[in-house]
Amino acid sequence: MDMVSGLFVNTLEDALRRGAITEKMIDDACRRVLRAKQQLGLFDNPYKYCNRERVKNDIFNTAHREVARQIATETFVLLKNQDELLPLKQKGKIALIGPLADAGNNMCGCWSMLCNDQLHKSLLQAMRETVDGSAEILYAQGCNIYYDETVQQNAMGLRPIGRGDDSRLHREALEVAAKADVIVAAMGECADMSGESASRADITIPDTQRDLLRKLVATGKPVVLLLFTGRPLVLDWESDHIPAILNVWFGGSEAGEAIADVIFGKKNPSGKLTVTFPRAVGQIPVYYNHLMSSHPDPQDGVFNRYCSNYIDISNEPLYPFGYGLSYTTFKYGAVEMEGNEVCVNITNTGTVEGTEIAQLYIRDKVAQIARPVKELKAYQRITLKPGETQQITFSITPDILGYYNANSDYVCDSGIFEIMVGPDSRMLQTLEYVFNQ
Structure with a gap:
């Protein structure tokens, strides 16, 4: 073909x-x-799947869309939530600002050419329906996607977002922000900036949006960044200055309602990053399962000449693979080995029910070919009520410990392995495990 x-x-x-x-x-x-x-x-x-009668069926329109809405809420990743700014209370005045706030045609993301934005809601529509008069949602587009009209046209693809004068749009956004108790900024990448033939040399939030974000933060009002993106972005300034960041990717046809569900606390975010977010473009490629350096850095954050580190930044990513916060908190007990099983107790130490995704990583310390410093091998998703504790168990089997050698044979070597368990690829407890054939 x-x-x-x-x-x-x-x-x-x-x-x-x-x-x-x-x-x-x-x-x-x-x-x-x-x-x-x-x-x-x-x-x-x-x-x-193209039968018009099937599309009209209530099950397809209602039950299926409800499932899509639930799935979308589970994909969002809470990157930061200083002073528990999220979830927002449905009261007072909430400013919704940004070029993606009322862009229903961009909710479905790339490769959704037949997406009909008349059949689903924009974020603005969904938020106003959710609060239902209990709070006032003020709105301003705030800015374009890019200052440069040609670059924005290249980015838009099949889903245009109207342009205006950036100076005027910024001024309107600040006027709206001045009337509000809290600011929600819907910014990032439009849908067709991801997918096929959509590379970017600069993976920060585009210029005019970032400038507006700085102005919104300077108002002194609390700011929530709803980040639309199809790739990891460099969020160094945002992470330092914005109290709450929720990565919503592109949530599909039900994204507007799903985002409203999460930011107003009807749903608790539980997503974890499946990619690593760098601190700077110069760190790329950056990924958790890299091979060991011949000159590993002994002390991250302190420059060590002739070691594998940077003069100006930490080796560590901004947000590691597997990372994601919740509206509650989880405490991991001591990880223990019982035979070939790894056990750990996890407790919900917060005040609301939440879902945690516990992750198991391994490292083969001596193998026929070089192995990564860690590899995700299993995970378990558990939902806990406040104060509830649950023990989870991972079985360590040859399938988990094995790898493909230079001859493409799946093998498992006898020897010492590191077994690591935690909430993400950085926050891990480590045990040694000896495997004998």
């Missing part, structure tokens, strides 16, 4: 004419594609 490149369309007929290929070769290739479609049942039901 050929997708988009035009190779077959532009060259196949000529290749056949020159005798470089035969008609039988074309028939065989087509037959393989048709056979796959037949096995998928597409000849029996060629318009599977």
Whole structure:
């Protein structure tokens, strides 16, 4: 099969004419594609999932969308929540500011070309429906995506967001912010800045948005950043100056309602990062499961010449793989080994019910080929009421300890392993485990 490149369309007929290929070769290739479609049942039901009556069905419109809404809430990652600013109370005046605040066409993210924004709500609509008059939602677009109109046009793709004069938009945003008790900034990347053919050289929040954020913080009002993004961004300034940051990615058709559910506390965020957020672009590539350096840094945060570290920043990422906060807090007890099982008690030490994702990492200290300093091998998702404690257990098996060697054989070496358990790839308790074949 050929997708988009035009190779077959532009060259196949000529290749056949020159005798470089035969008609039988074309028939065989087509037959393989048709056979796959037949096995998928597409000849029996060629318009599977496109039935208009099915779309109109109440189950599809209601129950399915409710599931999508719940799933979206579970993907959001709470990166920072200073002084428990979130969840917001449904009272007073809340300023919702940013180019993604009322952009329903961007909620579904990239690769959703047929997304119909008439069938779902923008964040502004969802927040106003959620508070239902108990609080006043003030709104201002605040800024463009970029100062530069050409760069913004390149970023927009199929989902345009109206442009205005940035000076005027900033001024309107500050006027709205002055009337509010708390500011919610819906900013970051628009949908088509992610996905295919959407690379960025600068992965900070785009220029005019970041400038507006600085002005909003300077008002002295508490600021919540709702971060829309499809990639890790450099959030060094934001992490230092904004009290609450919720990464909402692109939550799909039900994103508006899902975000409102979380910021007003109807749902407790439980998502964890599946990627590492760097402190600076110069750290990239940065990932938790790297190989050991020949000159490891003995003391992170202090420059050690001739070691693998930076002169100007820490080696540690801003937010590590597996990281994510909750509206409650969890305490991990001592990790213990019982035979080939790892056990740990986890307690909800906060005041609301919450879900924690406990993570198991391993390190093979001596192997036939170099192994990463840690590898995620298992995780468990548990929901605990305030004060509740639950023990979780991970079984250490050869499948977990093994790897593919230079011959592509899956092997497990005898020897010493480090077993690590914790809430993310940085906050880990470590035990040694000896495995014998």
